[in-house]
Amino acid sequence: MTAPASQTASNQFNERATELRQLLTRAAHAYYVLDAPEMEDAVYDRLYRELLDLEAAHPELVIADSPTQRVGGTPSEGFTSVAHRIPLFSLDNAFSAEELRSWYARLLKVLDREPAADAPPPALPMVGELKIDGNALALSYENGLLVRGTTRGDGEQGEEITANVRTIASIPLRLQIDPPPAWVEVRGEALIPDRTFAAINADRAARDEPLFANPRNACAGTLRQLDPRVVASRRLDFFAYTLHLPNDWEGSRPTSQWECLSWLKTAGFRVNPNASLLPDLAAVESFFNAWDSRRHDLDYATDGVVVKLDDLRLQDSAGFTQKAPRWAIALKYPAEEAPSRLLRLTCQVGRTGVITPVAEFEPVALAGTSVSRATLHNADRLTELDLHSGDTIVVRKAGEIIPEVLRVLPELRPEGAQPLDLPHQCPSCESELVRESGEAATRCVNSSCPAILRGALRHWVSKGALDVEGMGGKLIEQLVERGLVRSISDLYRLDVALLSSLERMGEKSAENLVTAMETSRAQPWARQLYALGIHHVGEVNAKALAAAFPDVDTLAQTAVDHPEAISELHGIGLEITQSLQQWFSTGANQTLVQQLREVGLSLAASEQERLDLASRTSMSGALSGQTVVITGTLPSMSRSQAKDLIEAAGGKVSGSVSKKTSFVLAGEEAGSKLEKANKLGIKVIDEAGLSTLIASDEI
The missing domain is CATH 3.30.470.30 (DNA ligase/mRNA capping enzyme)
Incomplete structure (x- = not known):
């Protein structure tokens, strides 16, 4: 029995489309990948047009890997964040042959291939x-x-x-x-x-x-x-x-x-x-x-x-x-360097009051960008450079990213040039600057300094802290310049009418911002502590401190009267302890804590947070001293959630399997880590097994 004419035609179209796709794919690979064109551009264009017309007339012929599908579709509304199946690790850097050899020596050590004394290192391809x-x-x-x-x-x-x-x-x-x-x-x-x-x-x-x-x-x-x-x-x-x-x-x-x-x-x-x-x-x-x-x-x-x-x-x-x-x-390779002439020395004031000198110089091209400013870190770096007005300096991009002044060319120094140093007064509030013994940083210690206040406000509303959407840097500048905000607590006294009167702030934006400020009061105690901007207290340390001290009063009293109790916490060193002691001993900061309470900030763990902490504490010893490696996709939790659970139970999560690994938590599509665990005879469990271990306190 003969096939209907329509079916025969359909088969012919399909065969031709397949042939065209194969021809075009092979030609594109030769042109773009092999750098060996095998088809004239005009021929490619004609065949591409034929396939395009064929698919337009017969949409059922369109397949995902057709050359015509490389470009098309409507613009996206945005991009979605997705988890990588396998993480993309960054690489450590070496900047000299010596650092390369040090890396190789570390590699040989971890592979148990260290050479005997005076023997050359073994060669690894x-x-x-x-x-x-x-x-x-x-x-x-x-x-x-x-x-x-x-x-x-x-x-x-x-x-x-x-x-x-x-x-x-x-x-x-x-x-x-x-x-x-x-x-x-x-x-x-x-x-x-x-x-x-x-x-x-x-x-x-x-x-x-x-x-x-x-x-x-x-x-x-x-x-x-x-x-x-x-x-x-x-x-x-x-x-x-x-x-x-x-x-x-x-x-x-x-x-x-x-x-x-x-x-x-x-x-x-x-x-x-x-x-x-x-x-x-x-x-x-x-x-x-x-x-x-x-x-x-x-x-x-x-x-x-x-x-x-x-x-x-x-x-x-x-x-x-x-x-x-x-x-x-x-x-x-060594960073690209270029000479330039120093125009002036300015200073920036950070949120903790640290004064950072900045060299401004005639623009130079470095690594494809125009550079005209570079930070000089502190007074010691100024002294080391022996910087004078009008000096010719050599600038480079450290790590190909951050501009830095590498050295000065004193032989090109103008006659009568004056040495440059940090000012004695804060460039923002004119208060006397202080440099404590043993510290490299020079600071403004005036808590009312507008520059410090702007930095503190930006930190308070940042994503890792109270996460107040809509409170941007330009708005903060306006609020401080007009004297509408003199303390962090003043942010919570802003109303819609006042905000609506500011530049680029409509009534709807003002309403949203007031709502965001109200919502921020409910942020967890750890975020509130981090938001205070205490020197050396980052997000991770703030979580550890918040877990150990349920409210600001307990933390403050311990920091001032019994700082050794803080130093005993895992991951909290002497530097952080001293910073906490100094911060809570300062009258202006005590006033700030009181003001924040007056506007509705708890500065304490909520009842739910305390219950969660108690729950974690009750099982904190279950994996104590155990080192766990996670691999594959778990059925009901992310790797991050599994890591939090293991650490809450006293365990440590490692990125690689070794003889010191206690057990491997494996999910679907587990890779080479699972293979290595099996070779070494290391215990392997699944998500259900982890829950059982934590609940039973047995390993």
């Missing part, structure tokens, strides 16, 4: 890769298909920008692996090549739009564009460098970083061609030195090389610190 100055991306594939692209974020969570990632032609929409693993996680660097950056800025200049400062900033801003069509127009590129595969995949599994790079190339990714397999540390140093000059010939920015232990099993054995892998390090 490593991979050297150029450190691309771009923006890290995490790519997730399921059954070979790109399903998610995210920014690095804080390493644990990032922003989902899948629509934007799909516009990057060097990122495959479907892996060229058949059959593909159930899932694949790829890490790499998005970038804008220099020639593309120049073209973008030339186009913006022609349209009288502000120019981008440098390619990295342009790339970061582009990735966060809400309209994927804008992203596509800026022609981003991508280099892949890290691969994660499921443990149960039966395909050809890489056993080294070098094989991972090869796997990524086979799968269709663009891998930086300048990576090299290096047999020992001497080869690493040669690789680093060779690229110090050659890097300037590249069409993209690189500020160093990344050195990785090649053997993946040794990587797993080396593990991680709390923030970085022990098996890799970024070896940075």
